[in-house]
Amino acid sequence: MGEFTPCPDEAVNAAKAICGPITLSEITDRRGSAVWKATGTVATLAIKAGYGEGEEITAREGAVLDQLPGYTVTVGRYASGVWYVTPWLTGPSxxxxxxxxxxxxxxxxxxxxxxxxxxxxxxxxxxxxxxxxxxxxxxxxxxxxxxxxxxxxxxxxxxxxxxxxxxxxxxxxxxxxxxxxxxxxxxxxxxxxxxxxxxxxxxxxxxxxxxxxxxxxxxxxxxxxxxxxxxxxxxxxxxxxxxxxxxxxxxxxxxxxxxxxxxxxxxxxxxxxxxxxx
CATH class of the missing domain: 1.10.510.10 (Transferase(Phosphotransferase) domain 1)
Structure with a gap:
């Protein structure tokens, strides 16, 4: 199993701006898409980064979330691809x-x-x-x-x-x-x-x-x-x-x-x- 891809600094800074200091937990990293749980003092967020084969798909998902009622998202780019930050959903699948x-x-x-x-x-x-x-x-x-x-x-x-x-x-x-x-x-x-x-x-x-x-x-x-x-x-x-x-x-x-x-x-x-x- 390879190393988990690093979380983009730009996404971390965006998360901190929303919920203060954060602790990152690695969730998944596969097919060019990585997800972290960012636990802050006032909120918990999900950070998703798309790179390589997952870049275009992740960018598309961020654009969809930005248009849907009931969803909140912050989207950006970094050297290796794209990222977005959205509220973490607490509960079972x-x-x-x-x-x-x-x-x-x-x-x-x-x-x-x-x-x-x-x-x-x-x-x-x-x-x-x-x-x-x-x-x-x-x-x-x-x-x-x-x-x-x-x-x-x-x-x-x-x-x-x-x-x-x-x-x-x-x-x-x-x-x-x-x-x-x-x-x-x-x-x-x-x-x-x-x-x-x-x-x-x-x-x-x-x-x-x-x-x-x-x-x-x-x-x-x-x-x-x-x-x-x-x-x-x-x-x-x-x-x-x-x-x-x-x-x-x-x-x-x-x-x-x-x-x-x-x-x-x-x-x-x-x-x-x-x-x-x-």
């Missing part, structure tokens, strides 16, 4: 929130409330004219008040076009129509509200079951099969949903979303209501 459920001893009411909160966060993003494009179990944080979305590098709106670098998001949660668009060579790949809702349902399914929604084994698709072949099979509807049902009541509305045609999927706000009514 959706994946971590569901850990007790996966272990068989969780609070089902809390999990359902968290599911609805995540759906509302997606619904609010859609209402603001944006599509996330990369929803997955680690990309929602559940604070004391609501859920907030992370990793918005691939988000787009009519006023902020999609990135030509985007390849459709994580393959296991890509909607069939989006998989077909990616494999057709269509660029830029345009995610939709409908494909976001598919990924949202798939995310919650994964958090409940601990496995991706599609049953690759049943379709004869082994772990050595690459993303392109997987997308082609998803686009053709050749992979069934997994039969594991540790929580049938909660999985029922998710199953309906994952099986529906794009035009028949509910909106994120409607899925929130369906989960709340269980």
């Amino acid at each position: 959706t994946w971590d929130l569901f850990k007790p459920i996966r272990h068989g001893d969780g609070d089902h009411a809390r999990a359902l409330a968290g599911s609805a909160d995540l759906c509302r966060a997606v619904a609010e993003l859609h209402a603001a004219g944006w599509v996330h494009g990369d929803l997955q179990p680690a990309h929602g944080i559940h604070t004391d008040h609501d859920a907030k979305l992370l990793d918005l590098s691939w988000a787009w709106s009519p006023m902020f076009p999609p990135s030509p670098l985007f390849q459709g998001g994580i393959t296991h949660l890509v909607a069939p129509e989006l998989a077909a668009a990616v494999e057709s060579g269509e660029r830029p790949v345009r995610t939709t509200i409908e494909s976001d809702v598919y990924a949202l349902a798939g995310t919650l399914w994964t958090c409940i079951t601990g496995r991706w929604p599609l049953d690759y084994d049943a379709a004869g698709i082994g772990p050595d099969v690459g993303p392109s072949a997987r997308r082609a099979a998803i686009a053709a509807g050749a992979i069934p949903l997994h039969s594991a049902e540790p929580w049938p009541t909660a999985q029922a509305p998710l199953r309906a979303v994952l099986r529906a045609r794009a035009q028949d999927r509910p909106r994120a706000a409607e899925l929130a209501v369906a989960l709340e009514e269980l």
Whole structure:
């Protein structure tokens, strides 16, 4: 394992200007993108730096955050790339929130409330004219008040076009129509509200079951099969949903979303209501 990339002095100074003296904790550093938790005397911030292959993607995410309601960001450049500073979100990810459920001893009411909160966060993003494009179990944080979305590098709106670098998001949660668009060579790949809702349902399914929604084994698709072949099979509807049902009541509305045609999927706000009514 290589050394963690140094935090840009410019980003450190920006963080200090917001919250006083800080203590930095290294969080992640991969594929040209590094994140630190900056704990100060009056606030806690996240610092993200993009360098090399991650520079353009990080710059794009900073620009997205700057335009979204409910987000605050300070953006800058340094010798090796770009950085941004934004408030640290305290709380478990959706994946971590569901850990007790996966272990068989969780609070089902809390999990359902968290599911609805995540759906509302997606619904609010859609209402603001944006599509996330990369929803997955680690990309929602559940604070004391609501859920907030992370990793918005691939988000787009009519006023902020999609990135030509985007390849459709994580393959296991890509909607069939989006998989077909990616494999057709269509660029830029345009995610939709409908494909976001598919990924949202798939995310919650994964958090409940601990496995991706599609049953690759049943379709004869082994772990050595690459993303392109997987997308082609998803686009053709050749992979069934997994039969594991540790929580049938909660999985029922998710199953309906994952099986529906794009035009028949509910909106994120409607899925929130369906989960709340269980």
